[in-house]
Amino acid sequence: MPDPILEIDHLSHEFAGGNGIHDINFQVYAGEFILLAGPNGSGKTTLIRHLNALEHPSSGGIRLYGRPVTANLMLTRKTIGMVFQDADTQIVGDTVAEEVAFGLENLNTPRAQIREKVDQTLSRINLSHLKDRNPATLSGGEKRRLAIAGILVMDPEIIVLDEPFANLDYPSSRHLVETICRLNRDGQTIIVATHDVEEVITLASRLLILDDQGHLVRDGFPAELLGCLDRFGIREPCFSRMGYTAPPWQT
Amino acid sequence: MADLTLFSFNAGTTALHDLDVRVKTGLVCMLSMTLFFAGFFACLICFLALYPLIRSQGLTLLHLILRLKGFLLLLIIMAAARAVTVPGEPVFSILDVEITRQGLAQGTLVAARFFLVMVIGMLFAVTTRPADLKSAAQWFLAPVPFIPEKRVGLMISLFLRFFPLILAQAGQTADAVNARCGSFRKNPVRRIRSLTLPLLKKTVMAADHLSLAMTARCYSENRTDPAFNPGGKERIFLIAGAGLCLGMVLLSRESVRMIFW
Amino acid sequence: MPETNTAVSQTDNLRPMVHAALFVALISVGAFIAIPIGPVPIVLQNMFVLLAGLLLGPVWGTACVAVYLLVGMAGLPVFAGGTSGIGKLFGPTGGYLLGYLPAVLVTGALSRFLGKTGFRDILAMIAGSAVLYSIGVPWLKLAFSLSWGQAVSMGLAPFLLGDAVKLAGAVIIAKKIRPLLKE
Ligand SMILES: Nc1ncnc2c1ncn2[C@@H]1O[C@H](COP(=O)(O)OP(=O)(O)O)[C@@H](O)[C@H]1O
């Protein structure tokens, strides 16, 4: 087995009142598509915000290629790109192209290189036709893909998405699933945090389950964990509830 | 709600739209400063020179007067005040108030200057993308010591993001308050509170979320400089603008003397 | 390792800067929000300026007002009634706009110096308003060649009642919003 990209080691984050996440351990390897599932309030958002050092742990730590994530924050955040849940309050630029360029401008990339990479990324994620639009006028699905483009442009090793399917209609969700899937097939490591696994469970290579107390209770192959999801407050996907076997698994 | 289209950007492809924003800003500053000591003829020449540009934006003198009517009223009052208070040879008098020739001349001149500065400002606003404005501000502030121009640039960007958001939310909050019969509330302090507090809470949370998202995207003050897109006619505009200012200064020497002595 | 759950930020002044930019927008929108009280509707703009002093402190408060004046001068429609430009800034009512700068500085500095209770907030805001009018009124007097009596009755007296209401509102708002800005 190759070395992991990320190692989460006895990570705990205690909020006042007993909430938080407790003693989390797992590793992330290149090329994985990890689904982090759990009911609302189980600590998914809290956990993934530790991955790029947006939050301090109460105890334990995270290593990126063997070094603590806090050692070089710029490098950590460039390597682990994060798409937040709320699509509207993560947009900085006032055109689509400027929004995508923001990350590269922060890295002080020369302007010509920025233009090239932005064009490349926009066409990769099917947003080229909206290049000069004001992001505020985009649809929910387009905003979500714009957010992905904004971090993809920085060539991250891992892309983390927090509840990417919340508040999307069916066609937008499908389009987003296809986009994520395509990135993963191209070798991109993906982590998706969600309370509803329906959309993506057949595509994921690994399923992590957080219970409502903030403990990591399962870590395994999605097909093997079907049937025990209800117990942890996660809705079984439709085919599993109806008693069918899983549709052909994609790996 | 006030009419926001008054001074706001109007997409287009006119020569003024294509002009490099730095040149445009420079010309606005140059002309405004020249106008502050311009005489009658200089003002007239300036207006004549600007008129084709005004027309190029699809505007006429009537449009200008209608758009600026509130400000024009202020200017007329200001001119009238001068006409009666500046001492000099009386032209005529109404109800014991003497209107002097010098006062009339000075009042009209001051009003004309302000009117022109206002027109120039409007032309600039109508033809300049807000994002370019941010780039220009950053570029001009760069050589000024002790001013962190990149931070100012980013603050302008963020402001441009928040402004429409807050304007829309202020409208929504007002509607919500009215729906709960808030408009019948007599106590004005509570009315301010019920209008402003939800707005502030919501937007502060959005702002915090935004700063977290920016941190996650490696926000840094050592960033790539903004890009500019010159349209190709910068030199012509600069020469024409400089010529106009020079002409105005030469003309003004005469008229300034005529008014004050 | 600290126990508090503060976000680790490499650039510690990002968050106050975003808040300051938010207040630039609030001050601008304040020119459009009017609340009908008595015969003259009151506009909330100067309340947001004073709040910027109380909530952001003297340095970021002043930066916030400076950026507001800059974008207004550069042509964005953020001055009263959706106007903008150098003409407005140096026009007859420009003193009230330029006066925001020392007003927010005084309010912010006093509030930092005195401490943050309702009563002290009021004191800081009264001082800030006094500074504002001490620039706005003489400016108006010069522009219209008025006597002092006329200038005060045109440029100060009509606003006092509305300002008292706004100060009372601002104290409540400052108390509720301060914890949100702290973390
Ligand atoms: N800043 C905070 N202070 C106190 N409690 C918090 C804070 N942030 C989150 N929590 C609590 O931690 C738990 C996990 O929250 P979160 O990570 O947002 O869950 P999820 O994303 O899975 O819905 C929740 O019970 C929430 O109320």
Ligand SMILES: [Mg+2]
């Ligand atoms: Mg969450």
